[in-house]
Amino acid sequence: MNNNLERELQKVQNDLRSKIKLNNTFSSEEVVLVAGVDLAYWTEDNTDYAVCCIQVLDYQTKQVIDKAEYTGIVEFPYISGYLAFRELPFVLKAVERLESIPDVYMFDGNGYLHSRHMGIATQASFELGKPTVGVAKTYLKINNVDFTMPENKVGAFEDIVIEDEVYGRVLRSRLDVKPIFISCGNWIDLDTATNLTMHFVEQDSRLPVTTRFADLATHEVKRRYQNK
DNA sequence: GCGACAG
DNA sequence: ATCTTGTCGC
Numbered sequence: 001m002n003n004n005l006e007r008e009l010q011k012v013q014n015d016l017r018s019k020i021k022l023n024n025t026f027s028s029e030e031v032v033l034v035a036g037v038d039l040a041y042w043t044e045d046n047t048d049y050a051v052c053c054i055q056v057l058d059y060q061t062k063q064v065i066d067k068a069e070y071t072g073i074v075e076f077p078y079i080s081g082y083l084a085f086r087e088l089p090f091v092l093k094a095v096e097r098l099e100s101i102p103d104v105y106m107f108d109g110n111g112y113l114h115s116r117h118m119g120i121a122t123q124a125s126f127e128l129g130k131p132t133v134g135v136a137k138t139y140l141k142i143n144n145v146d147f148t149m150p151e152n153k154v155g156a157f158e159d160i161v162i163e164d165e166v167y168g169r170v171l172r173s174r175l176d177v178k179p180i181f182i183s184c185g186n187w188i189d190l191d192t193a194t195n196l197t198m199h200f201v202e203q204d205s206r207l208p209v210t211t212r213f214a215d216l217a218t219h220e221v222k223r224r225y226q227n228k
Numbered sequence: 229g230c231g232a233c234a235g
Numbered sequence: 236a237t238c239t240t241g242t243c244g245c
Binding site: 080081086087110119120181 | 234
């Protein structure tokens with residue numbers, strides 16, 4: 001990619017690093033509304049489109065109490081390490097359409113588990129002003145450090161430590177299924193992020209239902225658009 | 229040329 | 236992310 005662009009994007013991310021707080025800025029009793037965020041992409045008439053879907057679940061009942069979506073033209077390419085610049089504009093537009101105010105957002109991707117601690121979950125927190133969590137399906141290698149595979153037991157995990165700093169966690173959310181990668185977005189600690197994730201993991205997916213429902217919603221929107 | 233590469 | 240059938244296993 002363009003070197004000047006990369007320097008510019010790195011500067012944006014580096015300037016935000018000092019604002020990250022990896023401790024809870026809330027008490028667990030305050031967490032009532034949890035949002036799952038995801039996007040889907042497609043091409044129509046040589047134009048790239050994306051839809052962001054957000055599903056807001058009640059922590060206790062796990063019922064969807066609010067949802068919103070935003071569809072638009074994709075303006076930014078996918079560049080590994082800079083996912084937020086591509087997806088965040090869609091997320092913010094969708095959030096505007098929510099009636100509720102989620103207490104925490106869960107993203108499909110990383111947060112602190114990023115070479116500059118600036119995965120989409122962390123970068124999003126500064127726009128949203130709310131705690132965020134990153135839940136990724138695959139590992140984005142940092143400084144050539146691999147992760148250790150956790151044992152095959154539900155809830156088993158291994159922290160991903162690079163130069164004595166914990167970046168994130170590989171979590172076995174379900175038995176006999178590939179693990180997922182949990183990291184703090186902002187204003188939340190890793191244990192709480194892990195517990196929150198496990199709380200929403202059910203039998204049909206290794207991903208928390210927050211993210212899972214958002215994923216299903218994006219696919220429905222995509223089909224709706226492609227069938228017309 | 230080859231391997232890496234969140235989504 | 237997306238393109239895509241069958242197939243192995245519970």
